[in-house]
Amino acid sequence: MTSPKPRSANDEWTVDAVDVTAYLTRIGHPPVPAPTVEALRTLHAAHSRSIPFENIDVLLDQHPGVELPGIVAKLVGRRRGGYCYEHGLLFAAVATQLGYQVRRRMSRIDPEKPSFRTHMTLVVTAEGQDFLVDIGFGAGMFQPMPLVAGQVTDQAGWKHRLVQDGPLWVLQKQEAEGWRSLHGFEEQEQRPVDYLVAHHFVATHPRSPFSQQLVAMRLEEGVSHRLVGGQLTVERADGSTETRPVTPAEAVALLPELGIELTETERQLLLDRIS
Helix, strand or coil, X not given: CCCCXXXXXXXXXXXXHCCHHHHHXXXXXXXXXXXXXXXXXXXXXXXXXXXXXXXXXXXXXXCCCCCHHHHHHHHHCCCCCECHHHHHHHHHHHHHHCCCEEEEEEEEECCCCCCCEEEEEEEEEECCEEEEECXXXXXXXXXXXXXXXXXXXXXXXXXXEEEEECCEEEEEEEECCEEEEEEEECCCCCCHHHHHHHHHHHHHCCCCCCCCCCEEEEEECCEEEEXXXXXXXXXXXXXXXXXXXXXHHHHHHHHHHHCCCCCHHHHHHHHHXXX
């Protein structure tokens, strides 16, 4: 009898479900000949510019789940976005195929409070250095952050840093009032089932911010667009912020400007849902 082949870590994450060439075409990035720090930076920025953050499938009760083939069909095959598990699992698979060492992590939002541990982050090693890769934190990060306590990194015009509290790494953003903690993570190994469970909570629980209102965000150099519920906020790196109410019809009409293309059926279903 032939013994079964041992499963590799990559088999568990089904990273080969992603066509790297198709992904690079989707984000407008050239081929990556080597897993360098510079390539990681440009991949992160291209992904952030091209694939928006959105929760529309949750609101429409048609989310395909967080298995990689469904994520690829949605984020690569269509001009759609997703939230952190979709972004993170997709980028992790691509980075692994490109030769980077990738560690998948879970982060607690507002770590100074007893909040939920529901955000997916990545730690990616490039040329011997570890980086926080966080392409799924709304309109947040634009490039990887060296895993170095106190080092400030410009994120599309906004200053961010990582601070360390024992085993906990906390991502902070500089605001007018000072440094605000966004989320915190530890070096704890995650498995695919951990994201299945977290996704179920985020997509269905009434206390989840994604199950009750429309959320769509996109970050570009110097400007952040956030459509949350019935409000559109445009924040600029110079400190100016504009917030205005939008009707359900206006919200749906704004989605293509945020890089989200829906079918006519989806547009009507979404309009009915948020109305």
